[in-house]
Amino acid sequence: METAHDLTIGQLADRSGVATSALRYYEERKLIRSHRTTGNQRRYAQATLRRVAFIRAAQNVGLSLDEIGAALASLPEGRTPTKRDWHQLSREWRPRLDEQVERLVRLRDKLDGCIGCGCLSLKACALYNPDDELRAEGTGGVLLEPGHDRDVRARRTGR
Amino acid sequence: METAHDLTIGQLADRSGVATSALRYYEERKLIRSHRTTGNQRRYAQATLRRVAFIRAAQNVGLSLDEIGAALASLPEGRTPTKRDWHQLSREWRPRLDEQVERLVRLRDKLDGCIGCGCLSLKACALYNPDDELRAEGTGGVLLEPGHDRDVRARRTGR
């Protein structure tokens, strides 16, 4: 399994821009894998560079390591992922990214018109809606967070 | 300063969808303010609802409470912010949101073409570039993170 092109953790850190401590952490979390030299040092396959890039890109978009790990788990276990494998993975992520972009654009476009206009605490605002009538229908709360409706009460703490 | 329309922390929590514990935390962090009843209970002005909405919206976009606090600090101290005040604040945030959106769109559009095509660890990729030649020029690392260039080495840990 060892090749001349395997990377030490330091090389992987340099080339990915990710600290060695973070790489060990990713490995502990099963996001990346390594094999060991006879002297117990980690060696990473070149393909790991791509995995790390994916991890950082995904983190940038606000995904947790758990979610990223789940995505990466869809890649083949035994062999180096092919272009097709990565292509498949990125296709599955497209809707997620679309949603994120939409949410952000909505915020950007509404921030001025909505917070700016002062309707934020009033009726029928696409950005935020704590209106009492609507609340009676169970739709109070922040509309920017997807799926918030059923969480609003659960998020309360004091008795 | 007390009006009939002041909110208890529970009401603010219900109407904002934010836990009371979080609201107390925000107050401790000076993101929101309250006055007290004779019995030492918090009462919030209606306008606080708008502040909380702003805080959550901003968090959604990935901003820290420190950054949000700094933004909110630009609002007037003594009086209830006017539409104009909010308008001003949201205008200042526009570039930040634009940048976020752009970053996200870039990731979305490049993910397929770039990670998918396998160029991720090769030359001249807009998404990621650990190419050795470019690294020699000091441009290795993840290109998605703004201003990463000077951080790449600092992020390394092991000696």
Add this chain to the structure above:
DNA sequence: TTCCAACTTCAAGGTAGCTTGAAGTCAAGC
């Protein structure tokens, strides 16, 4: 006036995502 849910403070706990430090081992150049 009594009751109890909603409040109060304070300290500790929790999760995510790492970083830091100690103490020791490996490997590659002189």
Add this chain to the structure above:
DNA sequence: GCTTGACTTCAAGCTACCTTGAAGTTGGAA
């Protein structure tokens, strides 16, 4: 063969952002 920097593990620490629990107080309705 020696030196030294890059590696190893493990435990503890750190920042952000809260949550939980204990122990006590308030306030509004019956």
